[in-house]
Amino acid sequence: MPIATCFLKNKSIGPEELQQLVNEWAAIIQVDQKDICVNALTGFQQAGQNYALMIHLYLPSLWSEKDIGKIQTSLLELFCHYLDLKIPDVFIMTSIIQSGHVVENGEIVRW
Numbered sequence: 143m144p145i146a147t148c149f150l151k152n153k154s155i156g157p158e159e160l161q162q163l164v165n166e167w168a169a170i171i172q173v174d175q176k177d178i179c180v181n182a183l184t185g186f187q188q189a190g191q192n193y194a195l196m197i198h199l200y201l202p203s204l205w206s207e208k209d210i211g212k213i214q215t216s217l218l219e220l221f222c223h224y225l226d227l228k229i230p231d232v233f234i235m236t237s238i239i240q241s242g243h244v245v246e247n248g249e250i251v252r253w
Contacts, residue, residue, distance in 0.1 A: 144171070144213060145179045145200040153194060153225045155182050163220050170216040171209075194231035195221055203238050204253050210236065 144167075155163070160182055168175040188196075197217065201210060214234055222229060244251040 143177045143179060143202065144173070145181075146217060147181045147198045147200075148183065148221070149186055149188070149193075149196040149198075150182055150184045150225070151186075151188055151192065151194050151196075153227070154184055155224060159224055163224050167217060167220055170220075171213050193233040194227050195225065195233070197221070197232070197234045199234055199236040200239055201236060202244075202253055203240050210238075 160180060164175050164178050164180055167180075168178055199214065199217065201213060205213065214236060218229065218232055218234060221227065221232060241252045242250055
């Protein structure tokens with residue numbers, strides 16, 4: 143399950159637009175939209191290097207490096223489109239989560 147926590151500075155995205163973005167992203171990366179979680183956070187403070195959008199992306203370790211690149215770049219392109227951002231305004235940091243390092247519905251998830 144790709145999980146993206148998105149910190150939006152001076153931008154916002156409505157729930158319908160966010161769901162449409164998820165639908166498009168799911169189609170691009172070929173997963174069910176119910177297997178994606180995108181959180182959009184606003185109203186935070188940022189110091190030092192500033193980005194209009196900073197994304198913490200969490201991916202299970204089952205994807206290849208090529209697939210990870212496609213997942214990252216497609217998310218970048220979709221957010222740039224939906225929020226009218228330029229690529230240098232966006233920072234994505236990806237963490238790879240190993241099997242057994244997730245608990246869902248009270249159960250340790252293994253893949």
